[in-house]
Amino acid sequence: MHGRATFPKTERLQYGREFRRVFDAGRKVAGPLAVLHVLAVPGERAVGIVTGRKLGNAVQRNRARRLLREAYRRHKHRLANGLHLVIVARRGIAGQPFARVEAEWLALCAQANILTET
Numbered sequence: 001m002h003g004r005a006t007f008p009k010t011e012r013l014q015y016g017r018e019f020r021r022v023f024d025a026g027r028k029v030a031g032p033l034a035v036l037h038v039l040a041v042p043g044e045r046a047v048g049i050v051t052g053r054k055l056g057n058a059v060q061r062n063r064a065r066r067l068l069r070e071a072y073r074r075h076k077h078r079l080a081n082g083l084h085l086v087i088v089a090r091r092g093i094a095g096q097p098f099a100r101v102e103a104e105w106l107a108l109c110a111q112a113n114i115l116t117e118t
Contacts, residue, residue, distance in 0.1 A: 007073045013048030013084060022048070022086045029112045033083060033093040033101060034068065036108040037086040047072055050088045064089040067098055071105035080114050 013019055025041030049068050051061040066089050093101060109115045 005073055005077070007047075007069060007076075008040055011046055011076075013046045013086065017048070018084070019048050019050070019086055022084050026084070027085075027112070029108050031090075031104050031108050031111075033090055033096060033104040034090040035090065036106065037088070037095050037111055038112050038114060039084045040052070040082055041084045042082045042086065045076075045079070046084045048084075048086045050086060055091055056094050058074075060094045061089075064093045067093070067101040068105065070098065071102045075101070075106065075109070079109065080116055083114060085114075 013022070022037050025118045029036045029038070049065050051064050053061075055061050055064060066090045068089060072087070073087075087105075106115075
């Protein structure tokens, strides 16, 4: 699993137009800590993470990004292929332990029906 559990730059949404496409054409699933936007894109997988200023200061926003990135990285092998995902952190994520963020991530993925059987 070593090679699969990385998060290379090629798996990241980088441009505003990519995020906008997922927001406009995708579906969304909301939880108390984050909102997951999902768009089916055949043959590609990419993830973007959004943390707005309402979340808190730079330290809190960076921690939220790190936690969400790690939850994705640990479970990406369970996700269906051909997806663009945008995860929007909510205020409730501030101060949460990783286990809580990870549980929320898995719940959102299950609710969005993007987990495979593995």
